Amino acid sequence: MVEWFDDLKLGMRFKSAEAITISRDDILRFAAEFDPQPFHLDEAAAEKSILGGLAASGWHTAALAMRLAITARPFGPHPLFGAGVDELRWLKPVRPGDTLRLEGEVIELVPSKTRPQGIARVKWTAFNQNGEAVYTFNPIAIVPRRPGVR
Numbered sequence: 001m002v003e004w005f006d007d008l009k010l011g012m013r014f015k016s017a018e019a020i021t022i023s024r025d026d027i028l029r030f031a032a033e034f035d036p037q038p039f040h041l042d043e044a045a046a047e048k049s050i051l052g053g054l055a056a057s058g059w060h061t062a063a064l065a066m067r068l069a070i071t072a073r074p075f076g077p078h079p080l081f082g083a084g085v086d087e088l089r090w091l092k093p094v095r096p097g098d099t100l101r102l103e104g105e106v107i108e109l110v111p112s113k114t115r116p117q118g119i120a121r122v123k124w125t126a127f128n129q130n131g132e133a134v135y136t137f138n139p140i141a142i143v144p145r146r147p148g149v150r
Helices: 024-034 043-048 058-072
Strands: 013-015 081-090 099-111 117-127 133-144
Touching (some): 024 058, 058 133, 081 117
Antiparallel strands (some): 013 099, 081 133, 099 117, 117 133
16 A cells, blocks of 8 residues: 555556546536536537537536545545646546546656655546546646655
């Protein structure tokens, strides 16, 4: 089990401990509050858009992926602190009834030279129930090092 930055290895993989199914009401509720664009709020407008139907806001998908990343517990007991996100991509619309799960792979580990922590980069991919990648992101995570290690 991973507890510290020092326990991480390149190529390690993580999976969310749960999956999340998104409903039409979830999509409408999130969009009304955070991304009130017609193609997220109105099915007729969505049909006429490049999305070709009602789809979750990309930011809703990002929030769901964050929730799933927490369940994967990639850094053991430590929270998922970040300094930013690179390579965030929405690959496919997330539709009402889709069920998302998340998988990640450690792609970079950089120990700090001055602080008791390191930067871990996990490339995360959210998949729908058909195994299709719908979203990817690569956060810059700050993970504590084992006490006494520098």
